[in-house]
Amino acid sequence: MATGVKTRVKLPKQVRAGEVVTIKTLITHRMESGHRLDSDNQPIPRSIIHRFLCEFEGELVIDLDIGPGISTNPFFEFQALVPGPGVFTFIWFDDDGAIYTDSRAISVMS
Amino acid sequence: MTWNRRKFLGAATGALSAPAVLAEGSGKPRVVVVGGGAGGGTVARYIAKDSDGAIDVTLIEPSQVYFSCFFSNLYIGGLKSIDEIGHTYGALAANYGINVIHDWAVAVDRVDKNVTLAGGQVLPYDKLILSPGIDFIEGSVPGWDLSVQTKMPHAYEAGSQSQLLRAQIENMPEGGVYAMVAPPNPYRCPPGPYERISMVAHVLKATNPTAKIVIADPKPKFSKMALFEDGWATHYPGLIDWIGEDFGGGDVSVDPDQMMLTIDGEEMAVDVCNVIPAMKAGRIAELAGVTDGRWAPVNSADMSSKTDPDVYVLGDACQQGDMPKSGFSANSQAKVCANAVRGSLTGSRIFPPRYANTCWSLIAVNDGVKVGATYEATEEKIARVDGFVSQVGEDANLRKTTYEESENWYAAITADMFH
Numbered sequence: 132m133a134t135g136v137k138t139r140v141k142l143p144k145q146v147r148a149g150e151v152v153t154i155k156t157l158i159t160h161r162m163e164s165g166h167r168l169d170s171d172n173q174p175i176p177r178s179i180i181h182r183f184l185c186e187f188e189g190e191l192v193i194d195l196d197i198g199p200g201i202s203t204n205p206f207f208e209f210q211a212l213v214p215g216p217g218v219f220t221f222i223w224f225d226d227d228g229a230i231y232t233d234s235r236a237i238s239v240m241s
Numbered sequence: 242m243t244w245n246r247r248k249f250l251g252a253a254t255g256a257l258s259a260p261a262v263l264a265e266g267s268g269k270p271r272v273v274v275v276g277g278g279a280g281g282g283t284v285a286r287y288i289a290k291d292s293d294g295a296i297d298v299t300l301i302e303p304s305q306v307y308f309s310c311f312f313s314n315l316y317i318g319g320l321k322s323i324d325e326i327g328h329t330y331g332a333l334a335a336n337y338g339i340n341v342i343h344d345w346a347v348a349v350d351r352v353d354k355n356v357t358l359a360g361g362q363v364l365p366y367d368k369l370i371l372s373p374g375i376d377f378i379e380g381s382v383p384g385w386d387l388s389v390q391t392k393m394p395h396a397y398e399a400g401s402q403s404q405l406l407r408a409q410i411e412n413m414p415e416g417g418v419y420a421m422v423a424p425p426n427p428y429r430c431p432p433g434p435y436e437r438i439s440m441v442a443h444v445l446k447a448t449n450p451t452a453k454i455v456i457a458d459p460k461p462k463f464s465k466m467a468l469f470e471d472g473w474a475t476h477y478p479g480l481i482d483w484i485g486e487d488f489g490g491g492d493v494s495v496d497p498d499q500m501m502l503t504i505d506g507e508e509m510a511v512d513v514c515n516v517i518p519a520m521k522a523g524r525i526a527e528l529a530g531v532t533d534g535r536w537a538p539v540n541s542a543d544m545s546s547k548t549d550p551d552v553y554v555l556g557d558a559c560q561q562g563d564m565p566k567s568g569f570s571a572n573s574q575a576k577v578c579a580n581a582v583r584g585s586l587t588g589s590r591i592f593p594p595r596y597a598n599t600c601w602s603l604i605a606v607n608d609g610v611k612v613g614a615t616y617e618a619t620e621e622k623i624a625r626v627d628g629f630v631s632q633v634g635e636d637a638n639l640r641k642t643t644y645e646e647s648e649n650w651y652a653a654i655t656a657d658m659f660h
Contacts, residue, residue, distance in 0.1 A: 135479025141488045141505075155487045161474040167634055203470045206487070 136160055138233045140221055146213050148239045154185065154192075157206045158223050158231065164199040180205055182224040188217040215239055269297040270586040273356050273366040275346045275525055277302030277330060279309075280372030280555030280571035282658030287579035289337035295587050299340040299364055300333065301356070306400075307659075310430060311568045312651055313399035315603060317407045318440030326399060328659045336660070349529035351549050368582050371537070372555040372571065373523025374398070375429050378535070381519035382422055383494035392497040393514040396437075397429065409513045410444055416451040417512035420502050422493050423458040424517045427536075429557045429566045431464035432612070434517055436602040439469065442477040443605055454481045455511070457504045459491030464565075465602060465612055471633045472604035522558035536560035541618035542594055543581035544574050553578050562622025563614075570598045572654050594618045601647035607637070609644030 137159040146152050158180055165177025179199055185192040192211045211219075216239045223231040274285045277300055289298040307328045315321040333339040342364075348357040355365045377395065379386060385393060396406040410419060419441055423434045438454060445452040462485070463469075473481045484490040489505025495514060496503075502511045521527075521535035531537045531546040537554040538547040539561050546552040555578055556571030564570040577594040584591035599613030614628030631643060 135474065137479075137482060139484070139488050157488065159474075159479075159482070161478070170637065202467060203474055208487070 136225070136229070136231060138221065138223065138231050140219075140233050140235055142219065142235055142237065144236075145238045145240055148215055149212065151210050151212050152237070153208060153210050154219065155206070155208045156183070156185070156221055156233075157204060158183075159204050160223075160225075162199070162201055162203050162205065166199065178226050180223050180225055183207060184222050185209070185211070186220045186222075187211060187213070192219070213237055213239070269295065270367045271297045271365060272299070272368045272370065272582060272586070273364050274298065274300045274370045274372065275356065276372035276374060276523065276556075277304070277307055277341075278372060278374055278556065278571065279311075279568035279654065279658060280557075280575045281370065282307070282330075282333070283572045283575035284370050284372065284553075284555060284579045284582075285339050286333055286337060286658065287576055288583055289333075289339045291579065291589070292583050292587060294338065296583065297340070298337070299342060300330070301342050301344060301346050301358065301364075302330065303343060303345050304400075305329065305343055308400035308403065309568065309651075309655065310397065310399045310433070311654075313396070313403045314433065314437045314440045316399075316403055317396070317410070317437060318443045318603070319407075320440075320603070320606070323400075323404060328655055330659065332660045346525050347528070349525065349552075351529065351552065354551065366551075367586060368551055368553065369529075370553045370555065370578060370582070371523075371526050371529060371531070371558060372575070373525045373558050375520040375522065375557045375566075376524050377518040378521050381425075382516050384497065385422075385495050385516045385518060389497040392500070393495060393516045395517050396515060397433075397517050397520075406513070406515060410441055411448070413445075413449055413452060413512045415449055416453075417449065418453050418455060418509070419445065419513040419515070420455045420457065420509075420511040421515045422495070422502070422517060423456055423460065423463070423490075425459045425491070425519050427566060428517075428520045430600070431565050431567075432469075432600050432602045435463055435465065435469045436604075437515070438481060439472065439476075439602070439604045442473065442480050446477055446480065452480070455502075455504075455509070456481070456483045457490045457493045457502070458483060458485050459493075461486040464600070465610060465630065467633055468610045468631055469602075469604065472608060472610075476605040476608070520557075522554075526554060526558045533560070541621070541623045543591075544578040545581070553582065562616075562619075563625040564596060564598055564616055564623055565600065567598055567600050568654060569600065569613075569650070570596070572657060573597050596623055599650070601643065601650065603644060603647070607641040607644050609640055609642075609647055610635075611643055611647070 139157045141155040163178040167175045184194040221233045274281045285300040330341045345359040394406045396402040492505045494503045526537045531548045539559045544553045557566040596616035601611045610631035612630040615626045
């Protein structure tokens with residue numbers, strides 16, 4: 132598992148039913164491209180987050196393939212329509228096999 | 242040192258009381274400089290040196306010893322001693338005959354053209370140069386004010402505050418939390434908070450490796466961000482948690498008695514809380530009536546106030562356009578100002594203004610980076626011409642050279658201000 136990985140998510144705690152919300156996510160990650168050389172001129176192995184997805188109550192919201200050109204600490208901002216109360220789940224897939232998850236419940240104003 | 246009349250007079254004025262000096266100075270054009278930092282020290286020195294005694298220069302600075310904000314992060318990181326960043330004003334008096342008065346300027350009368358000191362003296366001027374640096378905006382971080390700066394230091398004016406912050410970091414419990422509340426733009430030294438984080442991480446990695454660093458930041462991005470984030474991931478993986486505007490970093494309050502910090506509604510206990518509030522021009526600029534909002538607008542050709550052609554504002558306090566608020570900028574502006582003031586008082590040649598800045602930051606030992614630019618005076622503002630910035634992935638030798646360059650710059654600028 133890569134060291135120093137931390138996830139962060141920001142979205143409103145409460146919305147109106149049918150409202151579109153903005154979701155921001157960030158994962159603290161080195162995103163080593165695999166194209167760099169170390170001080171002994173040896174390639175530094177690639178170590179990146181290569182996929183990120185977000186689901187709402189089991190329904191896919193967004194699913195991203197991420198390449199080595201993405202910089203340190205990938206930040207994503209996207210929008211989702213919230214049909215009713217539920218839980219957003221966020222999943223990041225690391226090259227080393229680690230899977231990082233986070234979730235946020237959202238309630239709906241009556 | 243060879244003695245000439247000017248140097249002899251200079252040495253003598255240091256021993257005399259202020260009223261006697263004023264009496265002696267009558268007849269010559271009088272320049273009063275308020276603030277003895279990178280702007281004020283430089284402008285006083287250049288006017289006195291280049292006018293060769295033709296202009297009477299008074300420098301008002303409350304501190305006997307100036308601790309430079311630039312390099313004070315390296316003191317916090319244990320790489321410099323406090324003495325290495327401390328400077329005195331004796332050489333300005335002895336070498337150039339500058340009348341150095343250690344007092345506060347408390348009022349400016351722009352009609353009668355004089356400055357009143359806290360000690361009661363009234364100093365007349367023909368040209369007034371204000372270089373007062375910054376003050377903090379009250380209420381910008383709820384729960385914090387200057388009365389709690391011993392519990393939650395800002396360390397954004399160097400000296401005792403830097404010593405306090407360093408001591409607090411050294412006394413953190415094992416696995417403790419260092420938190421920083423970063424300031425909104427514009428503020429003194431844009432990369433400064435992040436160089437500080439690097440230096441705190443450097444200390445904690447060696448002495449307290451299970452400790453954590455949290456930064457609450459009202460900005461969505463910051464100066465040299467890619468370089469710092471890359472450097473932090475390389476040198477201090479997992480140690481630093483930056484919470485930007487997108488994640489509620491601007492929604493912050495503090496409770497100094499309980500040592501609690503609330504970010505975006507979530508309360509956390511912290512062991513050190515380094516609060517760097519929002520900033521404005523040093524108070525005397527406001528008292529002089531040359532500010533518009535938080536800063537003092539100036540003309541780009543000579544740094545004169547847009548309110549009063551006989552008042553000039555330098556460095557962090559002024560609003561000039563594209564230059565960042567830095568010691569390098571203030572020093573650069575001071576040289577343009579000195580040339581213009583001397584020309585206007587003695588008829589010496591005024592050269593076209595040229596401005597430059599470089600900000601170096603140290604991410605880890607010998608891992609130096611920089612950003613800089615040159616500037617020109619347009620009718621509207623001081624405008625950026627071209628610039629440069631260190632790149633992610635530079636080799637270690639280049640980074641070491643960049644750091645050594647910053648040490649040479651430090652020696653040069655402090656000589657320009659004080660010797």
